Amino acid sequence: MLTTRPGEAASYKEAFVIVSDLFTLPAFVAYLALGIFYFVAFVVTYIWITPQREMALIRDGNLAAAISLGGAALGFVQPLASAIAHSVSLTDLALWGLVAWIVQLLTHFVLRLLVRDLRRKIEEDVRSVALFVAIVAICVGTLNAAAMSY
Structure with missing residues (x-):
């Protein structure tokens, strides 16, 4: 962190700290890129394996599809x-x-085994079912995240 005031020159030590912080930039970019790749690939895979066409339903204003997909993504x-x-x-x-x-x-x-006619209910915009599916997906994700904090 710079301790100089506006208009003052940074000391050599302060400039070194700033530059040395940038040495981690390639790792940041690599981890972020892999994270974004995994996220996009997961969403594409999820859309591909579900029997309903989430993106078409979402474009048509189906809130249940958006809730369900959003819960899985989160x-x-x-x-x-x-x-x-x-x-x-x-x-x-x-x-x-x-x-x-x-x-x-x-x-x-x-969830597809537990919720009868999940596809039909999402397609018919049954929001209570979508919310349940989203909450379960988020809860499992939270437990999964906690288990990874070894």
């Missing part, structure tokens, strides 16, 4: 963020991100 990104925060390498992040991915997809399949 349920995935929580453990992904935990993996980013606690990983010791990009490989470590990639492995734990994959675990988060699998757990969230399994959560969806379990």
Whole structure:
């Protein structure tokens, strides 16, 4: 942190601190890029495996589809963020991100077994069902994230 006032020159030591902080920038970019890649890939995969067409439903104003998809996305990104925060390498992040991915997809399949006619209810914009599905996905994601904080 700079302790100089506006118009004053930074000391050599202060300038060194700023420059040395930038040495971690490549790691930041790498972790962020992998996180964004995993997030986008998860959402694409989730949309692909669900029987309803979420994006078309969302474009048509179906709130249930948006709630359900948003809950799954949040349920995935929580453990992904935990993996980013606690990983010791990009490989470590990639492995734990994959675990988060699998757990969230399994959560969806379990919910499809538990909620009768889930597809029809989402397509018919039954928001109570969508909210339940989203909350379960977020709860599982929260537990998954906590388990990754080893």
